[in-house]
Amino acid sequence: MSIIAWLVVGLVAGWIANMIMSSGRGGLITDLVIGILGAIVGGFLLGLVTKTDYTTGINVPTILVAIGGAIVLLALYRLATGRRILRNGRY
Template sequence: MGVLGWIVLGLIAGAIAKAIMPGKDPGGIIITMLIGIVGAIIGGFVGKALFGTDISTFFSLSTWLLAILGSLILLGIYRLVTGRRAHA
């Protein structure tokens, strides 16, 4: 899967992660989309390293699950970091 495929996958995974983890994001929709893209890439590479899954196919269920999981984790970390900074 090329760079454009990862971007599209990340945008969709970020939107799904936002729907799963509702609430106000400190950065808005642009930051949420970027978190989705980065989370999808991180989730894909971590999944490949840990489980040996093939992340090169766009329509694979494991690729989507890893991308969404990576986006959820990164979104949660982002909210923790920016939430603490806003209250400090």
């Protein structure tokens, strides 16, 4: 997959993962970095388990794998930095 495709998938995955995790506060750079890393980690791990390549371009399976990886990395990031998910406007 080209670097442009990684950036697009990473940005979309990071933004969606941030919305799923209920904060909506992440910056563009944080979303992009976590999304790209999530795409890489998610694609690599799922590829090891299923013996298939999910990083073949911008398509639904690639974005779903990237979102899953980004959610895991976002949760680990928040655990490491002490950030919590907003619930009803409060921490």
